Amino acid sequence: MKKLKTMNKNTKSNMITYLMVIVAYVIVQIFVVTGNMSSLMEGLLVPVCTYVILAVSLNLTVGILGELSLGHAGFMCVGAFASALFSLGMKDSIENDLLRFIIAIIIAAVSAALAGILVGIPVLRLKGDYLAIVTLAFGEIIKNFINAIYLGVDANGLHFSMKDTMDLGMGADGTVLIKGAQGITGTPKCSTFTIAVILILISLVIINNLVNSRTGRAVMSIRDNRIAAESVGINITKYKLIAFTISASLAGVAGALYAHNLSTLMATPKNFGYNMSIMILVFVVLGGIGNMRGSVIAAILLTLLPELLRGLADYRMLIYAIVLIFMMLFNWSPQFINFRKKMMAKIKKDKKAEKEA
Amino acid sequence: MALLEVKNLGISFGGLRAVNAFDIQIEKGQLYGLIGPNGAGKTTVFNLLTGVYKPDEGSVVLDGVNITGKKTIDINKAGIARTFQNIRLFKDMTVLDNVKVGLHNNHTYGVVTGIFRLPKYFKVEKEMDEKAMELLKVFELDQYADVLAANLPYGKQRELEIARALATEPKLLLLDEPAAGMNPNETKDLMNTIRFVRDKFDMTILLIEHDMKLVSGICEKLTVLNFGEVLVQGDTSDVLNDPQVITAYLGE
Amino acid sequence: MSFISYLITGISLGSVYAIIALGYTMVYGIAKMLNFAHGDVIMVGGYVVFVAVSNMGVNPYVALLISMATCTILGVTIERVAYKPLRGTSPLAVLITAIGVSYLLQNLALLIFGADTKAFTSVVNVPNLELFDGQLTISGVTIVTVIACIIIMAVLTLFVKKTKAGRAMQAVSEDRGAAQLMGINVNGTIALTFAIGSALAAVAGVLLCSAYPSLTPYTGSMPGIKAFVAAVFGGIGSIPGAMIGGILLGIIENLSKAYISSQLSDAIVFGVLIIVLLVRPTGILGKNIQEKV
Numbered sequence: 001m002k003k004l005k006t007m008n009k010n011t012k013s014n015m016i017t018y019l020m021v022i023v024a025y026v027i028v029q030i031f032v033v034t035g036n037m038s039s040l041m042e043g044l045l046v047p048v049c050t051y052v053i054l055a056v057s058l059n060l061t062v063g064i065l066g067e068l069s070l071g072h073a074g075f076m077c078v079g080a081f082a083s084a085l086f087s088l089g090m091k092d093s094i095e096n097d098l099l100r101f102i103i104a105i106i107i108a109a110v111s112a113a114l115a116g117i118l119v120g121i122p123v124l125r126l127k128g129d130y131l132a133i134v135t136l137a138f139g140e141i142i143k144n145f146i147n148a149i150y151l152g153v154d155a156n157g158l159h160f161s162m163k164d165t166m167d168l169g170m171g172a173d174g175t176v177l178i179k180g181a182q183g184i185t186g187t188p189k190c191s192t193f194t195i196a197v198i199l200i201l202i203s204l205v206i207i208n209n210l211v212n213s214r215t216g217r218a219v220m221s222i223r224d225n226r227i228a229a230e231s232v233g234i235n236i237t238k239y240k241l242i243a244f245t246i247s248a249s250l251a252g253v254a255g256a257l258y259a260h261n262l263s264t265l266m267a268t269p270k271n272f273g274y275n276m277s278i279m280i281l282v283f284v285v286l287g288g289i290g291n292m293r294g295s296v297i298a299a300i301l302l303t304l305l306p307e308l309l310r311g312l313a314d315y316r317m318l319i320y321a322i323v324l325i326f327m328m329l330f331n332w333s334p335q336f337i338n339f340r341k342k343m344m345a346k347i348k349k350d351k352k353a354e355k356e357a
Numbered sequence: 358m359a360l361l362e363v364k365n366l367g368i369s370f371g372g373l374r375a376v377n378a379f380d381i382q383i384e385k386g387q388l389y390g391l392i393g394p395n396g397a398g399k400t401t402v403f404n405l406l407t408g409v410y411k412p413d414e415g416s417v418v419l420d421g422v423n424i425t426g427k428k429t430i431d432i433n434k435a436g437i438a439r440t441f442q443n444i445r446l447f448k449d450m451t452v453l454d455n456v457k458v459g460l461h462n463n464h465t466y467g468v469v470t471g472i473f474r475l476p477k478y479f480k481v482e483k484e485m486d487e488k489a490m491e492l493l494k495v496f497e498l499d500q501y502a503d504v505l506a507a508n509l510p511y512g513k514q515r516e517l518e519i520a521r522a523l524a525t526e527p528k529l530l531l532l533d534e535p536a537a538g539m540n541p542n543e544t545k546d547l548m549n550t551i552r553f554v555r556d557k558f559d560m561t562i563l564l565i566e567h568d569m570k571l572v573s574g575i576c577e578k579l580t581v582l583n584f585g586e587v588l589v590q591g592d593t594s595d596v597l598n599d600p601q602v603i604t605a606y607l608g609e
Numbered sequence: 610m611s612f613i614s615y616l617i618t619g620i621s622l623g624s625v626y627a628i629i630a631l632g633y634t635m636v637y638g639i640a641k642m643l644n645f646a647h648g649d650v651i652m653v654g655g656y657v658v659f660v661a662v663s664n665m666g667v668n669p670y671v672a673l674l675i676s677m678a679t680c681t682i683l684g685v686t687i688e689r690v691a692y693k694p695l696r697g698t699s700p701l702a703v704l705i706t707a708i709g710v711s712y713l714l715q716n717l718a719l720l721i722f723g724a725d726t727k728a729f730t731s732v733v734n735v736p737n738l739e740l741f742d743g744q745l746t747i748s749g750v751t752i753v754t755v756i757a758c759i760i761i762m763a764v765l766t767l768f769v770k771k772t773k774a775g776r777a778m779q780a781v782s783e784d785r786g787a788a789q790l791m792g793i794n795v796n797g798t799i800a801l802t803f804a805i806g807s808a809l810a811a812v813a814g815v816l817l818c819s820a821y822p823s824l825t826p827y828t829g830s831m832p833g834i835k836a837f838v839a840a841v842f843g844g845i846g847s848i849p850g851a852m853i854g855g856i857l858l859g860i861i862e863n864l865s866k867a868y869i870s871s872q873l874s875d876a877i878v879f880g881v882l883i884i885v886l887l888v889r890p891t892g893i894l895g896k897n898i899q900e901k902v
Contacts, residue, residue, distance in 0.1 A: 124886070130890070209473070
């Protein structure tokens with residue numbers, strides 16, 4: 001008990017987040033086991049977890065590093081395709097589903113991290129709006145590029161083309177692994193709710209521990225004041241790149257989860273385009289920039305609510321948009337802030353008057 | 358040999374010669390003042406010394422090491438730390454964490470150690486906490502350790518900047534108008550603190566200041582800058598009585 | 610001959626980009642913000658003309674004027690309601706708000722008009738031009754687009770250089786605080802910039818839809834982003850820069866579509882942006898600004 005008291009405030013708050021995720025998991029499992037969950041809801045469990053991981057990982061870039069990335073879906077795309085390709089290729093070589101999936105997830109994380117470094121080196125030299133638009137550009141490039149890839153395998157090994165299946169020039173025994181815009185078909189469906197929740201917990205632990213470490217402080221110091229950070233000897237490029245890469249890598253993990261929940265994986269504007277990146281950003285903003293627990297809650301609520309309230313589904317994006325604008329005005333506009341302060345002061349005064357009376 | 362030896366430093370912006378033929382020698386342990394009218398180029402000198410700008414000509418030697426034209430972070434590692442005229446704190450971080458960022462390069466562990474909380478993490482973090490609290494105590498900031506830097510009173514913010522700079526264990530501390538915006542009482546406290554810092558940490562300090570009471574009260578030597586060039590240099594009392602200096606400040 | 614034909618189509622597309630890029634570059638230069646919703650104002654402009662011409666039988670040229678008026682009001686309203694309260698706060702907050710506005714417009718259009726593609730009837734009725742015994746055909750839309758782009762550019766340059774309001778714009782873009790002190794109505798100037806940018810967006814929308822006659826709620830977003838690329842390419846804040854950037858980008862896009870891969874043409878366009886920003890972050894005609902310590 002004594003230990004809990006001396007525990008750092010941040011650590012305590014993080015523990016609450018982990019506990020919250022675990023409790024939510026247990027409740028959902030009870031519903032599933034007792035057969036009280038509709039198949040529609042059950043089908044949403046893995047996607048919701050995917051969004052949660054995407055939201056917390058983007059929050060690392062937006063909230064901790066303080067840079068607006070509009071290309072997060074691109075890293076998810078890299079992770080999804082790398083892991084799906086691996087799983088498809090190794091379907092017969094590695095028989096244990098779980099082992100294969102774990103390796104696939106690691107491959108997703110590593111490949112997305114590499115993409116993160118590759119994109120980060122040029123992008124992180126830019127600032128603000130420019131950085132945002134270039135991450136958007138990179139996200140689109142990744143999506144378009146993957147859409148143009150044809151990859152097949154036959155007795156002679158791998159065949160690669162950017163044109164079409166015929167151009168692969170494979171033997172009769174060959175199978176096409178990636179079929180351009182039609183993507184990858186036949187990925188084993190390994191994603192389960194349990195694995196997804198474990199991945200959420202791992203992502204949260206990685207990010208929270210990072211934030212409360214020497215590295216995290218360096219990253220936040222750059223966010224708060226780049227010039228001052230430099231003046232105390234913080235290597236700006238290095239720490240920006242570390243944060244960006246970890247964020248990308250976790251998006252890749254989410255991609256693996258996404259890919260192994262579908263039998264056919266295609267890179268469309270809907271799942272890996274900038275609209276997806278912006279949707280993740282909406283989760284982050286509505287959950288509170290820099291607030292990991294908020295991202296988790298926002299991603300869950302904003303995915304489930306429109307599904308639960310069927311009638312709202314059509315208005316979903318419209319409502320997101322309005323809430324997004326209102327949130328920004330409410331939190332940032334000087335007029336709103338003053339108004340809030342006045343209201344708070346008034347409430348306090350009223351309470352005081354009540355007490356005295 | 359002097360701790361800081363600057364020779365013939367100069368920089369131009371566009372056609373404007375902001376600093377020209379700037380020389381200064383600061384001995385170890387000295388409290389040195391850099392004064393001059395607004396726009397004389399004082400902060401530009403600081404920016405040249407800390408690598409924010411690269412000089413067009415001249416040399417900067419710190420403790421026998423040539424640091425001319427090096428990057429800001431390398432200059433900090435070589436031993437120069439500074440504060441800013443317009444306070445630059447890490448506003449959304451706690452007071453304690455602000456100082457811990459200053460400790461970054463002298464207390465290290467890797468990214469992986471941090472993420473997986475290996476034993477070294479706990480050891481070094483404890484070291485950092487102790488060291489940071491020690492520094493905060495010097496400025497009576499320890500009671501604010503968990504407060505966000507943005508929420509500190511103004512005078513305390515200036516002191517936190519000094520604490521953060523000291524955390525990097527510099528050989529030379531540059532203070533850019535430390536008393537700006539302070540009332541006479543706060544200024545008096547600040548003077549004592551600066552003197553205390555010099556004595557306790559055996560620090561060499563170069564400061565820019567407009568408050569003549571502070572300058573004459575604590576600085577042993579002065580350099581007066583006017584139109585980017587050194588006007589007069591020497592012991593404080595001699596410099597302040599120099600007719601050239603009076604003219605520069607008050608006009609003909 | 611096919612090369613020249615691709616080139617001309619590229620110039621035509623580039624002219625549309627240039628007109629959109631003008632809106633971006635002026636707003637960015639003066640309000641220092643990336644108006645992410647600018648592309649969606651184009652879409653609104655397209656729908657207004659579509660409804661006016663197809664459903665109400667209005668004369669196409671009158672419809673264009675109605676569309677310009679609607680977009681002007683829309684642009685100024687967006688600025689007043691969503692952007693002005695955030696002026697001077699975090700650029701991140703402003704950008705996120707702009708993204709919100711973009712989403713709002715898209716989804717409003719989706720609710721009102723549905724997701725299906727509307728067949729847009731071209732408002733341009735200039736005949737096609739046949740050259741070299743019919744080996745090379747330049748469409749009427751292309752001719753009108755290029756001419757419109759040149760006229761707009763010239764008028765705008767004159768406006769900024771010669772009129773009082775234009776000089777006020779230059780002053781605000783240079784130093785907002787100082788402009789205010791000199792008695793310039795900063796809020797009014799910024800509103801005027803949004804008005805001009807949005808009216809141009811309507812023109813661009815109509816030209817875009819005339820050349821590529823399909824209209825959906827998402828019609829504006831990709832050209833909008835590409836036009837921003839064009840504005841950055843040419844040097845943000847520069848009017849001739851927007852024109853050069855737009856036309857170059859249109860040519861690059863069309864030629865890579867024709868000779869490399871239609872799948873990768875967008876990737877190539879964005880690749881150009883990245884290279885430009887790395888080699889010359891201020892664009893072709895942009896100015897260099899140093900941060901003050």
